[in-house]
Amino acid sequence: MARKSGSSGEKTRAMVEEAATRLIARHGFAAVSMRQIAREVGVQAGALYLYTPDKQSLLKDIMRGHLQHLLESWAAQAPDPDLPAAARLERFVRFHIDYHILRAEKVFISYMELRNLDCDNFAEIERLRRSYEHILEEILISGAAEGVFHHTDTRLTTLAMIAMMTGVSTWYRDDGRLPPDAITTRYVDMAFRLAGGEPLAEAAE
Amino acid sequence: MARKSGSSGEKTRAMVEEAATRLIARHGFAAVSMRQIAREVGVQAGALYLYTPDKQSLLKDIMRGHLQHLLESWAAQAPDPDLPAAARLERFVRFHIDYHILRAEKVFISYMELRNLDCDNFAEIERLRRSYEHILEEILISGAAEGVFHHTDTRLTTLAMIAMMTGVSTWYRDDGRLPPDAITTRYVDMAFRLAGGEPLAEAAE
Numbered sequence: 001m002a003r004k005s006g007s008s009g010e011k012t013r014a015m016v017e018e019a020a021t022r023l024i025a026r027h028g029f030a031a032v033s034m035r036q037i038a039r040e041v042g043v044q045a046g047a048l049y050l051y052t053p054d055k056q057s058l059l060k061d062i063m064r065g066h067l068q069h070l071l072e073s074w075a076a077q078a079p080d081p082d083l084p085a086a087a088r089l090e091r092f093v094r095f096h097i098d099y100h101i102l103r104a105e106k107v108f109i110s111y112m113e114l115r116n117l118d119c120d121n122f123a124e125i126e127r128l129r130r131s132y133e134h135i136l137e138e139i140l141i142s143g144a145a146e147g148v149f150h151h152t153d154t155r156l157t158t159l160a161m162i163a164m165m166t167g168v169s170t171w172y173r174d175d176g177r178l179p180p181d182a183i184t185t186r187y188v189d190m191a192f193r194l195a196g197g198e199p200l201a202e203a204a205e
Numbered sequence: 206m207a208r209k210s211g212s213s214g215e216k217t218r219a220m221v222e223e224a225a226t227r228l229i230a231r232h233g234f235a236a237v238s239m240r241q242i243a244r245e246v247g248v249q250a251g252a253l254y255l256y257t258p259d260k261q262s263l264l265k266d267i268m269r270g271h272l273q274h275l276l277e278s279w280a281a282q283a284p285d286p287d288l289p290a291a292a293r294l295e296r297f298v299r300f301h302i303d304y305h306i307l308r309a310e311k312v313f314i315s316y317m318e319l320r321n322l323d324c325d326n327f328a329e330i331e332r333l334r335r336s337y338e339h340i341l342e343e344i345l346i347s348g349a350a351e352g353v354f355h356h357t358d359t360r361l362t363t364l365a366m367i368a369m370m371t372g373v374s375t376w377y378r379d380d381g382r383l384p385p386d387a388i389t390t391r392y393v394d395m396a397f398r399l400a401g402g403e404p405l406a407e408a409a410e
Contacts, residue, residue: 026320028233111375112317115231153391155382160395163372164365170316171364178361186358190365193398 013051015041017065020058025105029059029116059113060121066106067128073099074135085143086197092136093165093191097184100169107169133158140195150196161194218256220246222270225263230310234264234321264318265326271311272333278304279340290348291402297341298370298396302389305374312374338363345400355401366399 019040023032034055038045052058079091100107110125117125137158143149151157165187172183192198224245228237239260243250257263284296305312315330322330342363348354356362370392377388397403 027235028317030232030236108317112313152394156388156391157395159372159376160369160392163375164369164399167364167368167372170368183361186361187365189357190362190399193401194369194395196398 009050012041012043016048016051017058017062021062021105021109024059024062024113025109029055029109029113056116056118056121059116060118060125062106063110063113063117063125064128066103066110067125067132070099071128071132074132078135084148085139085146086148086192088139089136089143089149089191089195089197090188092139093161093188094184096162096165097168097187098180100166101172101180104169104172107166133162136161143195143197148197151194152196157194161191164190164194214255217246217248221253221256222263222267226267226310226314229264229267229318230313234260234314234318261321261323261326264321265323265330267311268315268318268322268330269333271308271315272330272337275304276333276337279337283340289353290344290351291353291397293344294341294348294354294396294400294402295393297344298366298393299389301367301370302373302392303385305371306377306385309374309377312371338367341366348400348402353402356399357401362399366396369395369399 016037020032020037023036023040032055034048035045037058038048041048052061074092074095077091077095079088081088114122114125137154140149140151140154140157144151144154168183168187172180178186221242225237225242228241228245237260239253240250242263243253246253257266279297279300282296282300284293286293319327319330342359345354345356345359345362349356349359373388373392377385383391
């Protein structure tokens with residue numbers, strides 16, 4: 001969550017969002033009641049309404065929190081915009097995969113429960129998602145301007161690259177064939193292929 | 206569904222699976238009751254059990270039906286295995302995207318409701334999914350053997366390519382920027398990039 005957790009109220013609020021995330025990822029938004037969430041947190045059902053007006057707001061807050069935290073985490077470690085696009089693309093791919101494999105439940109909810117957002121909430125979440133996509137899109141455009149990337153459709157390359165990278169969170173296991181670093185290095189190589197750029201020396205085998 | 210629909214029983218069974226698919230895609234498996242499915246089909250709740258022993262079997266039948274139909278559809282139009290791998294890859298990409306954008310609900314359920322499958326059912330569905338992945342993997346291996354593809358990790362390239370292509374079904378709209386053919390042509394180009402092969406003449410711009 002992006003919120004400060006100074007007061008115990010903020011701590012409980014964070015616990016509410018964590019409990020709701022777990023339950024929704026397991027059962028789906030429509031099957032989870034406010035009563036169940038309260039039980040999971042260990043508060044009375046009525047007390048839950050101190051932290052959220054309703055289940056719809058809670059869902060939006062979880063999805064907005066996920067995307068805002070994603071954007072803030074990138075901003076906190078984003079490379080200098082004057083760096084070559086190739087270096088920025090590598091950083092973005094490593095960031096995206098590392099971030100997403102640690103948060104499979106939130107990634108899952110953010111995709112799966114879009115169907116349950118009210119129209120206004122959907123629009124807000126879509127704006128945040130677009131902001132994130134634009135980070136990658138801008139890197140791809142810069143790389144083409146530098147003459148190092150050669151993609152034919154920047155928007156589709158962006159969507160394809162994000163889908164390809166996010167897919168890791170659907171199959172990644174801690175005890176899998178490859179350690180996270182090796183996976184990320186291979187995806188850096190594949191991202192360069194998609195961008196139509198020279199693979200980095202470290203990523204090539 | 207892959208089943209024959211000769212008898213009215215088989216027709217009703219197909220209707221049950223279609224109704225369940227719609228409801229589960231909308232609300233999630235845990236939130237949908239057998240009663241609701243019966244109402245959607247227009248039969249008594251008790252009559253539903255003539256077609257399926259329980260909701261778990263119904264979910265497995267939907268997911269198995271989706272994957273079997275996918276495999277059968279590919280088999281029905283699969284290119285000669287003696288054709289060059291490049292031609293087979295192009296055919297596979299076109300097939301995969303065309304197939305998936307027409308079936309967004311089933312694609313969505315097949316990914317989202319894996320969590321609700323019993324252990325044995327999950328294993329069966331995973332086997333079918335693997336069979337499908339192996340079709341692409343075999344094409345990539347053939348292309349490397351022919352010296353036309355240059356990927357560094359066949360398994361990860363397979364998973365990345367399938368995630369990239371399936372992603373289209375999450376954003377594709379009939380009234381979008383590009384007609385389906387143009388989208389598919391761009392994804393053929395991107396698939397060749399991922400495979401480390403020369404783009405086909407038609408796909409390059």
